[in-house]
Amino acid sequence: MIPMVDLKRQYHNLKADIDAAIQGVLDNAQFILGPNVAELEKEIAAYHGLSHAIGVASGTDALLLSLRACGIGAGDEVITTPFTFIATADVISLLHAIPVFADIVTDTFNIDSGKVEEKITSKTKAIIPVHLFGHPADMDPICALAAKYNIRVIEDCAQAFGATYKGKKVGTRGDCGCFSFFPSKNLAGYGDGGMIITGNKDMAKNLRLLRNHGSVVKYHHTTLGYNSRLDEIQAAIIRVKMKKIEEFNDKRRINADIYRTLIKRDDITLPIELPGCRHVYHQFTIRSKNRDGIMKTLQNENVSSAIYYPVPLHRQEVFTRRNISAENLTNSEICAREVLSLPMFPELKKEEIEHVSNVINHAP
Numbered sequence: 635m636i637p638m639v640d641l642k643r644q645y646h647n648l649k650a651d652i653d654a655a656i657q658g659v660l661d662n663a664q665f666i667l668g669p670n671v672a673e674l675e676k677e678i679a680a681y682h683g684l685s686h687a688i689g690v691a692s693g694t695d696a697l698l699l700s701l702r703a704c705g706i707g708a709g710d711e712v713i714t715t716p717f718t719f720i721a722t723a724d725v726i727s728l729l730h731a732i733p734v735f736a737d738i739v740t741d742t743f744n745i746d747s748g749k750v751e752e753k754i755t756s757k758t759k760a761i762i763p764v765h766l767f768g769h770p771a772d773m774d775p776i777c778a779l780a781a782k783y784n785i786r787v788i789e790d791c792a793q794a795f796g797a798t799y800k801g802k803k804v805g806t807r808g809d810c811g812c813f814s815f816f817p818s819k820n821l822a823g824y825g826d827g828g829m830i831i832t833g834n835k836d837m838a839k840n841l842r843l844l845r846n847h848g849s850v851v852k853y854h855h856t857t858l859g860y861n862s863r864l865d866e867i868q869a870a871i872i873r874v875k876m877k878k879i880e881e882f883n884d885k886r887r888i889n890a891d892i893y894r895t896l897i898k899r900d901d902i903t904l905p906i907e908l909p910g911c912r913h914v915y916h917q918f919t920i921r922s923k924n925r926d927g928i929m930k931t932l933q934n935e936n937v938s939s940a941i942y943y944p945v946p947l948h949r950q951e952v953f954t955r956r957n958i959s960a961e962n963l964t965n966s967e968i969c970a971r972e973v974l975s976l977p978m979f980p981e982l983k984k985e986e987i988e989h990v991s992n993v994i995n996h997a998p
């Protein structure tokens with residue numbers, strides 16, 4: 635079976651360093667907000683050329699805490715894409731704010747910046763663009779609208795660590811950039827974890843409060859916070875992988891190029907990289923009207939594939955029950971019917987990509 639992602643191969647390659655990193659934490663016995671979290675925060679802030687990075691418990695919490703730090707609460711509207719993982723939008727509702735969905739473009743699967751302005755009202759407080767599958771969202775027009783209407787931008791970079799837009803790393807344009815270290819992401823731990831980057835000192839201070847029960851001085855609490863700290867063992871593991879992130883992303887890009895040269899079918903649209911963007915291929919996602927047939931053939935030939943995402947968020951029961959508007963979201967519905975993600979990870983072998991492509995080319 636060719637899997638979507640094979641974490642055992644990566645562990646095998648990094649075993650000595652990972653084992654030593656974990657052992658180091660056990661020996662040091664500082665398990666919460668220890669030196670590895672502090673060092674990883676410095677390394678990730680420096681990687682992005684920003685002054686602040688705040689480790690948190692997950693990518694979901696990175697978004698939730700960022701919304702809180704931006705002052706978003708009951709009745710506020712937050713514009714985002716309906717074609718993403720649920721976490722991008724459920725955090726909005728969890729704060730009693732209202733998600734407002736703007737449709738996507740079918741070539742990158744990202745929010746259509748031309749459809750954002752018509753969704754802005756006097757209640758709009760933030761936009762959450764998602765750099766889906768590793769391709770940067772169209773940040774210039776989004777940031778221009780945010781400046782024009784004085785609203786915040788929180789970037790969901792969970793799938794796009796190291797991707798760039800016009801030479802700038804994703805996560806650095808918005809008020810906050812949110813990352814996930816879920817095991818299958820491009821930069822990942824062996825459990826849950828997340829990180830927020832920001833260039834704003836007050837925002838950073840607020841986020842540090844929020845992740846630790848609203849407290850700077852132990853047992854003195856100034857705001858309602860959370861238990862949302864990045865785990866020290868995860869931080870130690872992620873630091874090992876952080877040294878390899880460029881290599882990992884380059885390898886994904888090479889794999890994408892091989893797929894692109896080998897898959898030859900008129901009824902398949904291959905993923906593209908827009909000019910000025912550096913795609914990091916968290917997923918290699920094709921589109922076809924014959925999606926279900928291709929998926930079945932792959933399955934029969936022992937190749938994994940997956941549908942990200944089969945149900946756009948405005949069709950999810952959790953939001954239909956809340957009467958969230960589902961108007962003019964046609965492209966996200968089309969993509970939900972036609973997308974198929976293929977095996978993609980840095981350690982994927984050329985022969986495996988050849989096999990997958992072959993199966994696809996010969997599928998009925």
Ligand SMILES: *Cc1c(COP(=O)(O)O)cnc(C)c1O
Nearest residue numbers: 692693694719721722792814816
């Ligand atoms: C994975 C993911 C998240 C959530 O991250 P977790 O670490 O799993 O909480 C949010 N948004 C997107 C687009 C994701 O892919």
